[in-house]
Amino acid sequence: xxxxxxxxxxxxxxxxxxxxxxxxxxxxxxxxxxxxxxxxxxxxxxxxxxxxxxxxxxxxxxxxxxxxxxxxxxxxxxxxxxxxxxxxxxxxxxxxxxxxxxxxxxx
Amino acid sequence: xxxxxxxxxxxxxxxxxxxxxxxxxxxxxxxxxxxxxxxxxxxxxxxxxxxxxxxxxxxxxxxxxxxxxxxxxxxxxxxxxxxxxxxxxxxxxxxxxxxxxxxxxxxxxxxxxxxxxxx
Numbered sequence: 001x002x003x004x005x006x007x008x009x010x011x012x013x014x015x016x017x018x019x020x021x022x023x024x025x026x027x028x029x030x031x032x033x034x035x036x037x038x039x040x041x042x043x044x045x046x047x048x049x050x051x052x053x054x055x056x057x058x059x060x061x062x063x064x065x066x067x068x069x070x071x072x073x074x075x076x077x078x079x080x081x082x083x084x085x086x087x088x089x090x091x092x093x094x095x096x097x098x099x100x101x102x103x104x105x106x107x
Numbered sequence: 108x109x110x111x112x113x114x115x116x117x118x119x120x121x122x123x124x125x126x127x128x129x130x131x132x133x134x135x136x137x138x139x140x141x142x143x144x145x146x147x148x149x150x151x152x153x154x155x156x157x158x159x160x161x162x163x164x165x166x167x168x169x170x171x172x173x174x175x176x177x178x179x180x181x182x183x184x185x186x187x188x189x190x191x192x193x194x195x196x197x198x199x200x201x202x203x204x205x206x207x208x209x210x211x212x213x214x215x216x217x218x219x220x221x222x223x224x225x226x
Contacts (some may be wrong), residue, residue: 034212043202043216044152054195055214061145087152091212095168096154 002090004025006099012107013078021102023071023088032092035073037063038085038101047086048073078104109133109215111203116220123193123224129186129203129217137181140206142213143188145199145222153199156188157206171197193224 003026019072022032031051036044046055048064061076067105075082083106088099115127143155155175156167161215165177176189186203200221204213 032212038126038152043218044213045216046212046214049207049210049212049214077176089154089212091210094166094211097158098152098154101151 001095001098002029002097004088004090004097004099006088006101006102009066009076009100010103010105010107014094014107015042015080016077017107019075019082021073021075021086021103021104023066023073023099024041025069029092033064033066033071034089035050036087036089037061037082038087043089053095054092067087075104109204111136111215111217112188113201113203113220116201116221117221119192119193120226121224124189125206125222127128127188127201127203127220128191129188131184131186131203131205134205136179136184138170139208140211141177141179141186142204142206143177143186144202144204144213144216145197145198146202146219147199155201157211158186179189188189190222194220198222198224214220 005024007022033051034050038044052064055086063074065072085101112130133188138160140159142157158165158177174192178187185212200219202219204216
């Protein structure tokens with residue numbers, strides 16, 4: 001199965017600053033990559049699909065890039081509601097596999 | 108508005124069985140791929156199973172293969188997960204999720220139902 005590795009595990013950022021989260025696949029998944037945001041006690045929320053397309057209602061401060069094995073989620077100016085867990089997931093191969101997550105916390 | 112509401116989670120002993128349900132509304136359930144995904148306490152997300160709209164394609168994670176069965180009733184707009192031979196490591200919040208049209212990633216998720224396997 002495809003192993004997804006996210007880094008860093010925890011990212012400490014001040015409000016208004018930029019956050020850059022990384023996701024690496026153990027083999028190419030083309031652009032079949034999504035990013036989810038999860039807050040405590042809530043279900044995951046789709047942010048990005050196709051590596052770079054924002055889901056409906058997602059603010060433009062969220063952007064995704066990359067293809068093949070290297071992917072990035074950038075939050076251009078962190079708002080208070082953005083402090084959460086973020087997961088990447090590939091959907092090129094079965095089984096679908098998730099990264100271990102990056103926690104974005106307030107610095 | 109798309110809504111997915113899971114139910115059926117409970118405390119069950121190792122070796123026991125449980126059936127989860129997911130009631131869907133706000134979209135044409137019968138044409139969408141559906142998933143079950145779980146999250147163990149304090150852990151990340153693990154995809155469990157999927158079923159296509161026609162029930163002709165079903166896939167399981169190796170960790171549940173032979174023990175769990177996914178099914179759906181398109182007339183009742185409901186997704187199911189029959190879980191047998193439950194183990195402590197199956198303890199998790201179980202989410203149902205809708206597959207995005209034409210693709211296999213999940214675009215909408217329910218709020219989850221807690222399954223605890225313990226004696």
